[in-house]
Amino acid sequence: MSHITIAASSNAFKQLFNAIRDNFTFAKSDSGNFGPFSASYSVKLHLSGGSVQLNDDNTVEVQNLDVVFDTLKLTLCFNLPGFCFGGFCLIPDPWNGCLVGIPKICIGGPICLPIDLSGLVSKISDLKANLVAVYFVDPARDPSWSDLDAEFNGHPNKWRIFLNPVFVHVDPIDIPASLGNIIENLVKDAIENMIPGPGWLKDLILAALGPIFDLLKSILGFVDDITSFISDLLGNQFDLLGAIETAVADYFAAQNPLYEFEDPYPILPASGGLIPVKIPIRDLTSTVNSKEMVVQANVGA
Amino acid sequence: MKATIDPNLYTQIGLDSGSLTILGSIVHSLGDPGEYRVALHHGESVEGVCFITADKNSPAAQVTVDLAALSAAPEQAGGNTPGDKGCCCGGGEQGAGGQSFTVNPKGYVLFRVSGGGGGYYVHVRRIDADPKDKGYDSRALGGGDLFSAVVLRPGTYSVYNTLTKAKGTLAVSYPKIGDKAYVPPNPVRVVCGTGSFEPAKLQIQPGQGVIFEAKSPSRIEIKLEKPDDGPGGSKTPSRAGLRRPVLK
Numbered sequence: 001m002s003h004i005t006i007a008a009s010s011n012a013f014k015q016l017f018n019a020i021r022d023n024f025t026f027a028k029s030d031s032g033n034f035g036p037f038s039a040s041y042s043v044k045l046h047l048s049g050g051s052v053q054l055n056d057d058n059t060v061e062v063q064n065l066d067v068v069f070d071t072l073k074l075t076l077c078f079n080l081p082g083f084c085f086g087g088f089c090l091i092p093d094p095w096n097g098c099l100v101g102i103p104k105i106c107i108g109g110p111i112c113l114p115i116d117l118s119g120l121v122s123k124i125s126d127l128k129a130n131l132v133a134v135y136f137v138d139p140a141r142d143p144s145w146s147d148l149d150a151e152f153n154g155h156p157n158k159w160r161i162f163l164n165p166v167f168v169h170v171d172p173i174d175i176p177a178s179l180g181n182i183i184e185n186l187v188k189d190a191i192e193n194m195i196p197g198p199g200w201l202k203d204l205i206l207a208a209l210g211p212i213f214d215l216l217k218s219i220l221g222f223v224d225d226i227t228s229f230i231s232d233l234l235g236n237q238f239d240l241l242g243a244i245e246t247a248v249a250d251y252f253a254a255q256n257p258l259y260e261f262e263d264p265y266p267i268l269p270a271s272g273g274l275i276p277v278k279i280p281i282r283d284l285t286s287t288v289n290s291k292e293m294v295v296q297a298n299v300g301a
Numbered sequence: 302m303k304a305t306i307d308p309n310l311y312t313q314i315g316l317d318s319g320s321l322t323i324l325g326s327i328v329h330s331l332g333d334p335g336e337y338r339v340a341l342h343h344g345e346s347v348e349g350v351c352f353i354t355a356d357k358n359s360p361a362a363q364v365t366v367d368l369a370a371l372s373a374a375p376e377q378a379g380g381n382t383p384g385d386k387g388c389c390c391g392g393g394e395q396g397a398g399g400q401s402f403t404v405n406p407k408g409y410v411l412f413r414v415s416g417g418g419g420g421y422y423v424h425v426r427r428i429d430a431d432p433k434d435k436g437y438d439s440r441a442l443g444g445g446d447l448f449s450a451v452v453l454r455p456g457t458y459s460v461y462n463t464l465t466k467a468k469g470t471l472a473v474s475y476p477k478i479g480d481k482a483y484v485p486p487n488p489v490r491v492v493c494g495t496g497s498f499e500p501a502k503l504q505i506q507p508g509q510g511v512i513f514e515a516k517s518p519s520r521i522e523i524k525l526e527k528p529d530d531g532p533g534g535s536k537t538p539s540r541a542g543l544r545r546p547v548l549k
Contacts, residue, residue: 085451085508086451090449091409093362099409100328200531203475207479211481215482
C-alpha cells in the first residue's frame with residue numbers, strides 16, 4: 001500500500017485539462033510544387049471546447065475538441081492558358097494539310113489566388129490518452145546543489161504527470177461550399193490584375209478561358225468540387241492534419257504536464273530561522289477511473 | 302504577377318499591309334530560282350538584311366522571316382518561333398552579311414512581326430538582278446501575295462485598298478463569355494480585285510483571321526471607325542478598387 005494517495009475528481013481533472021488546452025497554439029507554413037500548380041500556406045491555430053471523459057480502463061478520452069484556425073491562408077499559383085490567336089493555315093496543301101501557316105501568339109501568364117480560410121474550425125474528433133508520471137531533473141540545476149539549494153534557486157526536481165495521447169484524430173478541414181464562388185471571383189480578379197489592357201481584352205481572355213470552374217478543374221486536376229480539392233491539398237498533400245496531430249500529442253505528452261509535484265515535497269515552509277521541512281517522494285504513479293484521477297507515491301529515504 | 306503581353310497587341314488598333322505590325326503578315330512567293338537579298342525597311346531607313354536562296358532542290362515550302370528579329374534595334378527583337386529557323390540577321394548595315402534561308406522557288410516566304418512596334422516593309426531583290434529591276438516591295442502586294450490580318454479589338458472597321466481604291470467594311474463582334482471556351486473560328490478569305498473586295502462586307506469574331514488574296518496590286522489598310530466596348534461600355538476602371546472575400 002502506498003504511503004501517499006491523492007485524488008482529483010473528474011471535474012477537477014477537466015479543469016486541469018482545460019487550463020493546458022487553452023495555452024496550446026500551433027503555427028506552421030509550407031510550400032510545394034504539384035506539377036501544373038504550386039501552393040503555399042500559413043496556419044496558426046488554437047484549441048477550444050471538447051468533452052473530457054475518464055474511463056475505468058485507465059484512459060482519458062477527449063472528444064469534439066475544436067481546432068480553431070485563427071489564420072489559414074492558402075495561395076494557389078498556376079499558369080493561365082490564356083488566349084491564342086493566329087496559328088491558322090494560309091495556304092492549304094492539297095496533299096498534306098497546310099503548306100503555309102502562321103504561328104500562334106498566346107496571351108497568358110502566371111496567376112496566384114490568395115485564399116483566406118481564417119476562421120474555419122475543424123475538430124479533433126477523438127483523443128485517447130493515459131497518464132504518465134515522469135521524474136524531471138531541472139537542467140538548470142547545478143549538480144553540486146543540495147535539494148534545499150535547488151529550491152532556494154528555483155530549480156527543484158519534480159514529478160510530472162502528463163496526459164499521454166495514444167491516439168489523436170483530426171477531422172478533415174471542412175471547406176464551406178461558398179468558397180467555390182469566392183475562388184471564381186479571385187480568378188477573375190487575378191486576370192483583371194494580370195492583363196494590363198482594356199476591358200475588351202479582358203473580356204476576350206475570359207471568353208477564351210471559358211467557365212472558370214472548368215478551367216480550374218483542368219489545371220488543378222480535381223474531379224468533384226474545389227472544396228474537397230482544397231481540403232485534400234491542405235490535409236493530405238501538405239499533411240497539415242498529421243502535423244496538427246503530432247503537435248497536439250507532443251504538447252500534452254512531453255511539454256505541458258497536467259500537474260507536477262516538487263521533490264522533495266515541502267511539508268512546512270522555512271520559518272523562525274528553521275529550514276523548510278520536505279519529504280522525498282518515490283515511486284509516483286498516476287491512474288484514472290471513471291470518477292477521479294488517483295496519484296499514489298511512497299515517501300523515500 | 303503580370304503576364305508578358307506585348308502591349309502592341311491592344312494598343313495598335315488597325316493594320317496596314319505596307320507597314321507590318323504584330324497582327325499582320327505577308328506571304329510572298331519568290332517564283333524564280335536564285336539568291337535574293339531581303340532589306341527590312343522602317344520608314345526610309347534599312348534596319349536589317351538577310352538572304353534567301355530559292356533552290357529548286359529545296360524541300361522547304363515555307364520560310365518564315367521574323368521582321369522583329371531582323372530589325373537592328375535590339376529592343377524590337379522578339380523571340381523566334383520554331384518556324385523562324387533562327388532568323389536574326391541583325392547587322393543593320395545595308396549590305397552586311399545576314400543569315401541565309403533556303404526555300405523552293407515555288408514555295409513561300411512568310412514575313413511576320415513577332416513582337417514590338419513593327420511598322421515594317423521589305424524590299425526583296427535578286428542579287429544578280431539588272432539595276433533597272435526594282436525587285437519586290439511589300440508595300441504593293443503582287444498577284445498571288447497574301448496579307449493575313451488578325452483583328453482583336455471589337456468594333457467596325459473600314460477596309461481600303463490604297464492602290465485600287467476598293468473599299469469594304471469589317472465588323473468584329475464583342476466576345477461573349479459562354480458555357481464553352483471561345484476559340485476563334487477559321488479565317489475568312491477576301492479577294493482583292495481590280496476595284497473591289499469580294500466580299501466587301503465582313504462580320505467576324507475577335508481574333509479570327511482575315512486573309513486577303515491579292516489578284517491585283519494591293520495595299521490593304523484596316524482602320525477602326527467605331528469601337529464596340531460591349532454591353533457595359535468601356536470597362537477600363539480608373540483604379541482596381543478593393544474586393545475582400547469573406548467566408549460565411
